Amino acid sequence: MLGRRGTLPFLVGPPLLWLTLAFLLPVVLIGAFSFRPESGPVDIGGPGGFSVAQYGEVLGTPAFLRLLGISVLMAMAIAGLATTLAYPVAYFLAFRAGRRATLFLTLLLIPFAVSYLLRVMAWKLMLGPEGTINSLLAFVGLTDEPLDLLLYSRAAVIVTLVYVWIPFAALPIYAAMQRIERSHLEAAADLGAGPWARFLRVTLPLSLPGALAAFFMVFIPTVGEYVTPTLVGGTEGIMYGNIIQGFFTRSANWPQGSALAMVMLVITLALVVVAVRLIDLRRLAT
């Protein structure tokens, strides 16, 4: 029988190998591309070259940095809204759904059965000039003409992405709430705490690590979003990820796209590190 040390390589090995090949290696490659001098597709087998010119171009173009800032703010807004809206859903599942929690959890996950692209397209139809929302507004007499601002705007990107992320955001919050000892709530009640006091003094602090995990789970991928802005954002809703995508596809300028991606990666990681340092999770959970 294998001991603990003997089983460790079998448990850790496969995921480690997968992460190395499917995550770490591509990141290293993108990092290497970003230091190439050419302005076209990178010939991996061709002669090399080292240059920081791509970073000079990125950091020397105010429009790129401004758009990165806008994208970070949009991602924060989306992550904040998705987490806030997901919180009551998770609370209901953990404390109110009872034996039907599994059923409701399954219902929550049903949207994942539909393609991400289709769900975003559905929003495009709903927000369009002949879409559900404009039709409803016209039907009840609130508008004479379709509202242009619903689709092809930054607001449309935020609304759509919040919708997309709510089920994801609910999961880590739900997991954190499930770990809360019910005896803590009973003890609080015995000591005279009302429902609000129990929530504010016990449930909320103990579930905050899950809420923060949800926030970052939404924030990190949203900074580099490009599909949803492409479909519903119009020229106003363009995000930093669209520019990265453009350099890799329309421009076939892989080194420049790689430098843009590395700058985004560094900024995003820096923000996460700063946030984690500022928020003492252990103190929150005690």
Added chain:
Amino acid sequence: MPPRLHIGRFTTLLAGGGLLLSACGGLGASATPAPEPDELLVLEWSGYEAEDFWTDFKAANPETDVAFEFGDTDAAILAQMQGGSEADVFHFYTGWQQFYVDAGLVKEIDTSQLTNWDKVPEEYKALGQIDGKQYFIPWDWGFTSILYNTEEVPEVTSWDALFNEEYAGHVSMWNDGPGAVAVSAYVNGWDETAITDEQLAQIEEDWKAQKDLNAFYWSGEYTDLCPAVMDGTVWVAYAWQGCYATALYEGLPVAYADPEEGRNSWVGLYGISADSDSPQLALEFLDMKLAELTCGNAVTLFYYGCANADVMAAIEDPILIEAFGVNDPDILETTNFTPPVTEEQRSAWTSMWERVQAD
């Protein structure tokens, strides 16, 4: 860039088998050419994989395995070929010919083997020639001009309609740097093949100022632009004639401008990869692309022109006649055909466009 050493799977098998037989004392110095695999890989644009667009080849070669891989821009198609794509045949548009030849990615075509070649007008044949050699087969073609809603916009006579602030929120420009440079060159009367740095800086500022007029930049004619023209979001658009024909069939109040600067015209070209394992089959595929039924499908299903002049001459549908300007004998005289661009221009123009988008 030097041509890449490309060893296809079939070649590898042949080489391995040959070595084995040689080791057994067989084969000797036979000069019999190896048979081609009965399979083709086509690097295409999404939508062109539909069997309607290679139906003659399918009918002649029902057992051949034809597979497709896709690129969504000319840059992506070139990048895939440069990146070692195993495609036998690739499809791209005018302006990008020289890159494939310079990189050694394309095989010269023996047009004497093409049964439909005599149906292709000389002007189109010339687009596929570099240094007197025929490297590419022209296939689909069309116009670019301003598509506009006649109920919202008075007659459009210039490309500068795309910059008219009266249509703010209802304009849509193609998401493409070289396309933007071409429009600016038309509007300013500049030679688009000789844009200076100062002119490019002016172009960038003009498009940055124009950005907020757009509802969105479109990428797919039928997926992005046409639905927005149909639902009334877009009144003025940089557009190909396919969307114009679609809108006419839907009975929409639209027109397709004849700008005083002239329309633009583009031609789709096919090349055979220099590393193709099936060059003969690829040649037959391209010949069949020019055949009557396949070319006709491009015209009637996609509303794109086709390089088979007989097919174009046989168009009777009044909407298609209008869309292709078949009844206007002067239209080609005022049309600006997309010129080739250099690597420096391509890089500068596409980077300029990304800065415009980020602004």
